[in-house]
Amino acid sequence: MNEAAPHFTPPAGTPPIVQLKGIAKYFPGVIANQDVDLEVYPGEIHALLGENGAGKSTLMNILTGIYQADAGEIIIDGYKREFASPQQAIAAGIGMVHQHFKLVQAFTVAENIHLGWDETPRRASAAKLERRTADLAKRFNLQVRPGARISDLSTGEQQRVEILRVLARQARVLILDEPTAVLTPAEARELFSALRNFVAEGNAVFFISHKLDEVLEISDRITILRGGRKIATEKASDCDPRMLAKLMVGRDIVLDDMRARPQGAAPVSKEPVLSLKNVTARGDDGSPALHDINLAVHAGEIVGVAGVAGNGQRELSQVLTGVRPAASGQIVVDGKPMSGRNAAAYAAGGIGHIPEDRLHSGLAPALSITINAVMREYMKPPITNAGVYNPGAATALSKEIAEAADVMIPDYGMPIRNLSGGNQQRLVARREMRIANKVLVAAYPSRGLDVGAINTMLRYIVELRDAGAGIVLISEELEELLNLSDRIAVLYEGRIMGELENQNIDIDEIGLLMGGRTQSEKTREVA
Template structure:
């Protein structure tokens, strides 16, 4: 077997029925081919990983399979029968369910209402108590913790992802498509999800898993297909494959980027505190505390990591630090001044960049062109105009520069932002906000859905900001990422700071204790 080559898939005889055969699938957007004659086969009783760089065409191929897109050419056969899947309803009828990278929930509805929406097993009489009980039973069955009565708009990204996964699993589909399903899950939740997927496979069903986490792919998948530039370039068994061999297949002839580690050198002026919180509390519309008396210093020339299980106040913290939400109590200090800018626009003008956890709903105007999204937060600067006047040519040049610097694969500035892959959307948002962050960058889960090269580039960008004296707040559930990138790590639990550790004194065990609300066995100086 040649380096980077995949072993041939060998499955038990009983599992050889091809649940899905896609042949010659081609799909173009604005003249650019997202899928170029792709062949893909999914066997019964198989978990099949679909790998590739951001923009390789993975999500597009699955959107064709689930009826969201119609292919320009090619055919799809489900269990040996050629079918035209003209809509998601056709896909559900064919036994195909997909959990998308961008949530498809109704924010104003409760968790229980979202799970039962459009489900043929929903009771005729919509009794909230019975819907909640049915939802709790499903939650217990699949090991995905949700609050049936909670309104989806009030949930964190991680909690919403759990609802999405549960909603699709509840319908008993035979072919389950998951697009980056573990991006917002904790390690314990990932283990629970994988247990559910193995049970699903054991019942003779099949799973397609889109993921950039190669370790998880090798742990859970039986087979995999690698896509590059809209084409399928390799397929086979995961047996005998390694992270390095998969990385070579994904990237091709491009050198595999080295992991960017924390810069150990001190930055002049690093003791300055451009942004700080003092006694900050935030409550939601129900009066429930999201943040409770938080004190936090964001130092210049430092990466401050924020650890915690999803739903412990991370979203509220990022929104307070960027002026999107005003605290109900306490002060936000800018250069020690509590009477400074109050809104997100003023924070951005002062030099605070913000990569939010939900890029499509919070960071981008999905239906606007790529170019307009690129300058969405920077159009008042001299690069775009003068005073109250905007100059279209300057604006176009600025957008082009941001798009190019972000290395977005589909670079036609007329393309709506929603047509980009999740990774390309994240690249654009990260580059736009990096330009704004002259004082502080607040990055919430910035590496979600990014390929290995994009992750390395983003980490390098954060380290460069640190070296220039910018304070960086990195919110992540990946403990390894925080340990590799941060100078200090603060742990959020139930809306409070459970502890702040210098990275030299932090490890997975100590952080795990703080994340679960426990006290460290010994004081940390």
């Protein structure tokens, strides 16, 4: 981890760009924000921390005109303002990059960048828009493919487009909601460089993240919310991860090595419960995405998959769960070949799936929490009997899943998109674990979760392993993989570069494999 940002002190007499005074927001049965005071100064990167549902995104949605506060004031440059829409906030110089993307999937990167922008030329060819986009990307040090369609981009690439679109509009106050959740470490460093350049020009950033190390690295001051209320605002230079975690959740959080099996845990099976043999698969654009993958997963073990984002992880998780067909090779689940079988057949065979993009791949955003919670068991009794759907049984099961996931829900009939991202993730995880009696494929299960929720999520996975399921854990967080995995396979450009037993593991070797190199290649270069 880099050192914390230097001590930030605004010039004497400098007023804040933004002041929030006494902000309150209520939803049915929920206090989202209560009496929150907050300010950000020119030249400042101000981090917001808090558990999922603590009110961070709601507070920023009020500042950007998506919600209107039930009490309190927004003051911009010393003047009280009210924003009835995001357009009014943008006109005042306040722009937000949301955790869930708001891009037009059928349009190109360049078209998305220029859509609704008053600086877009009235008559411009696709080539001209792409050149303008390339110039913007170079200026803000964010690599994008101007001519590519959004639907063909990885999650990380789409996030960069969102960030570039807001930066291009020259917002004076930039709000970033989990901006590095889908970025590689190198991409995150590029973003941090762009943010520092941005605030050096007298602008400001609100930075929402659950990654404590990066918050300490990039921010000048940190405000912690808990239960919709402000707990504290501290200088980043005065904080450490343990202190921040305790302020967020109100108790000490310790993430132990979870590989140890308790007495009574299911043993590791002799034969694999799931295996891939020389499997290849194509990406969404038809190009090769996976090459001759061989992977075996035994019941009662966790196999980690490491790698920089965009190297075939999404395609691998989809092949393992029947969402994406294999172009060649063999997939075997519990001794049965799965060639030609669809995702429903995999689910019926005991394969659960926590997808990379929970909102669009794991949920139906516009449908109710109840429907989303029970969709894996929709056609089974007691939810459906003799073709007749039982709403009461569905609601009872959804409450059972929510309780197991430790998610408080005021209205099971509201659209699931109204829940915070972390609560969505926990519901998806618990839903999938109910059917994963053979294997759970978990792609970035802790992405977007706060430190307390991460600990809870990983214990869910360990409990399932101890019950006798095989786990495939795909993650960019090496510490997470090392704490849980029995073995770690490293993926690079759709190939497994190596598989390492998690005992006295060499971190440098994992790093080399993640970059497509081996220890022997490095040795030859040195020689």
